Amino acid sequence: MARYTDADCRLCRREGAKLFLKGERCLTKKCAMEKRPVNPGVHPVSRKKPSEYQTQLREKQKVKRAYNLLEKQFHGYYVEAERMKGKTGENMLSLLERRLDNVVYRLGLGSSRAASRQIVNHGHICVNGKCVNIPSYQVKVGDVITVKENKQKKGNYSDIRSSRVVVPKWLEFDAEKLTGKVNSLPAREDIDLNIEEHLIIELYSK
Numbered sequence: 001m002a003r004y005t006d007a008d009c010r011l012c013r014r015e016g017a018k019l020f021l022k023g024e025r026c027l028t029k030k031c032a033m034e035k036r037p038v039n040p041g042v043h044p045v046s047r048k049k050p051s052e053y054q055t056q057l058r059e060k061q062k063v064k065r066a067y068n069l070l071e072k073q074f075h076g077y078y079v080e081a082e083r084m085k086g087k088t089g090e091n092m093l094s095l096l097e098r099r100l101d102n103v104v105y106r107l108g109l110g111s112s113r114a115a116s117r118q119i120v121n122h123g124h125i126c127v128n129g130k131c132v133n134i135p136s137y138q139v140k141v142g143d144v145i146t147v148k149e150n151k152q153k154k155g156n157y158s159d160i161r162s163s164r165v166v167v168p169k170w171l172e173f174d175a176e177k178l179t180g181k182v183n184s185l186p187a188r189e190d191i192d193l194n195i196e197e198h199l200i201i202e203l204y205s206k
Contacts, residue, residue, distance in 0.1 A: 056203035059196055066193055067096050068113050073136070078204050089197030090188050097186040100125065101135035103145060107173050107180040108165035109157075124151040139182050147178040 050058070064074045081091035096102065101110075101117040104125060110116030117135045119125060125132060126146045127139065139145065147157055160175055167173045168190045173180040 053203070056199045059199040060203055063093075063096070063193070063195055063197075063200060066113070067099070067102065068117060075204065078200070089201045092200070093188065093191050093195065093197055094186050095138065097191060098138050098140075098182075099135060100127070100132060100137040100139060100145075103139050103171070103180070103182070106168055106171055107145065108160060108163075108167065109147065109178070109180075111156075124148055124154075141182055141184055143182045145180040145182070152178055 060074070064071070067074075069077075077092050077095045078088070081088045081095055084091045097106075101113055101120050104110050104116040104119055105113045109125075110119050120135045120137075121133055123131055123133045124147055126148050127137065127143055129144075129146075131148060151157075157178055160178065163175065165173055165175055167180070168186065170182065170184045170186045170190055171180055172183055
């Protein structure tokens with residue numbers, strides 16, 4: 001499967017926003033958006049006013065790259081969200097938030113979504129007692145997410161036990177047991193990325 005292999009910080013600069021692709025580095029002065037918040041390339045500054053299509057495209061690319069998805073995967077979430085009741089944009093963001101790799105990231109078990117995806121792929125995560133290695137797995141209300149017992153001594157899990165992890169209100173996390181629970185579906189206000197989802201819906205609905 002095709003994957004982006006260039007520098008992650010170029011993506012943040014291209015979209016003009018922090019996508020938190022490098023974990024804690026994004027919160028320091030080493031972040032590329034702090035040092036050089038302009039488009040990458042030979043001519044980083046454009047004098048042209050962006051067109052409506054360009055504005056919509058950039059918003060889609062920003063969300064797609066933040067959640068580390070390919071175009072086909074991302075469009076699939078739009079199609080599924082359109083079938084659901086309610087606002088399509090909010091439904092789509094809820095589906096993205098409920099991906100297992102994103103939930104692992106939100107619980108603080110991975111420093112970034114990319115790192116969390118690797119944790120899931122390597123079989124470190126169990127849902128309701130069963131090992132799940134599919135990053136796109138959709139969690140449901142009441143699901144219990146735990147780190148597999150024989151993996152808890154590996155990686156940075158011991159550091160997580162001694163740290164205070166702040167999680168969104170739709171989740172709860174027991175750092176000592178490395179266990180999280182889905183208390184409710186994520187609401188629009190629970191998503192901290194600066195996203196204008198209506199632009200994405202307008203682009204796809206053309």
